[in-house]
Amino acid sequence: MLQYSDKYNYKIFASIKRFYRKITGKKLYKYGLIDSWILSREIENVLKSNQYDFVFTAYPNAMCFYKNKVPLILVTDTTFIGQQIQWPLYGTIGMQLSVWQELRAFKKGNRIITFSKWSKEILKKYYMIEAKKIDFFPIPAAIPEKFSKSTSNTINVKTLKLLIVAREFYRKGVDIAIEVVKHLNAIGKETKLVICGLTGRNNSQIEFIGPFDKGNDLELKQYISTYKNAHLLIHPARFEAAGITPSEAAACGIPTITNNVGGLGTTVQHGVSGIVLPAKSDSSAYVREILKLIKNPYRYTKLCQNSRKRYEKELKWSSQIGNVKGILQSAKNYSGT
Structure with missing residues (x-):
């Protein structure tokens, strides 16, 4: 994505992030708004020229500017709030930016998949996501x-x-x-x-x-x-x-x-x-x-x-096939609140 950004500006932002972490001990932010916006434009161009049943991503924040009607399925093992509660990494600015991006993406998503009851409860309590929009199952092994x-x-x-x-x-x-x-x-x-x-x-x-x-x-x-x-x-x-x-x-x-x-x-x-x-x-x-x-x-x-x-x-992933199929069907039928 950075090839579409001003490389000089990117270097400035990277320097600012390093300086911020050196001074505060915290990360400034993880996902920048410019990158998210560029990605959303790229996705829109792809969706215009091809037919897809779903957009599926493990990077919810990058979808905060998503506007297409193709059902969006978001996968996340944790939210920024969930992580920050148990393992603080970001300063105030980083958290405000990250949670704003997450909230926009979660509202745009047709379905959210996460991998624990703990994460589902965070989504419900702090992001006010309705329970019927969230699915969770234990994360399967990553070996064949x-x-x-x-x-x-x-x-x-x-x-x-x-x-x-x-x-x-x-x-x-x-x-x-x-x-x-x-x-x-x-x-x-x-x-x-x-x-x-x-x-x-x-x-x-x-x-x-x-x-x-x-x-x-x-x-x-x-x-x-x-x-x-x-x-x-x-x-x-x-x-x-x-x-x-x-x-x-x-x-x-x-x-x-x-x-x-x-x-x-x-x-x-x-x-x-x-x-x-x-x-x-x-x-x-x-x-x-x-x-x-x-x-x-x-x-x-x-x-x-x-x-x-x-x-x-x-x-194992094969044991979750039926579950995932059901989630996809629910995403297609979801009409929002």
Whole structure:
């Protein structure tokens, strides 16, 4: 889109955003009005020259100037207000601009798809969107179904293997996961943590394996093997809009231990596909629950089995085909308030 903008002005805006973040520690804004307006004009030109049944986008803010009558379906894992409540990133200016864009887009949309009950409630409470316009289901795994396979697991082993998949150290709670492993080893339970997505210094308890390119079949298989070699996915995120990695773990029959922030309480069904601790739980809470599982291997095995069953039922995209078809039909029939 920027090729249609004044490059000099864009550089100025980028410099202002960097300066603002340096001074305030907050982001100025995420989506600019100029880019949104240009995109809306491009979409209008495309729709004039072709016939489409729907416009489908995962970037609601970019649709704030949408004017076409072709049904618009918006997909979002979180809203700016939802994120700001649990994980503040933007200053006052950025929030006002972002929420204004979102509100316009949501009003123009025929249907909104989100991936958690938490996000749906935010849309209803803060954006005043009618419930019948919002659909939610847990976010499906982002690995091809042909590669997913349930594994036969027991937790009655000498070395407990935990996995965390993260690109952000602090927000994803990698430090909490490391503390959990240190604590378990300190009390005599041999435990190893594999950290996928980041690089760092390895030791006898911690192994950083970096990121994988899921677009490469070989690396994708290596990535999936990290799940299959683990006993638990530990996901102590301080904020997570939806959390796709618990769905990927479920594809491999691996339960997740996490906490109830953002949409994680939807992605992980407590007592079925894992354990959902209270929001912002510290490392000691994870240690206690893991020790309970070690002492009750039958419960752990049931979690593994039920994780895979839940994947088959609702955590893979093919299981949501009927749901999505219904949403599309509803979008076509929607006449607004």
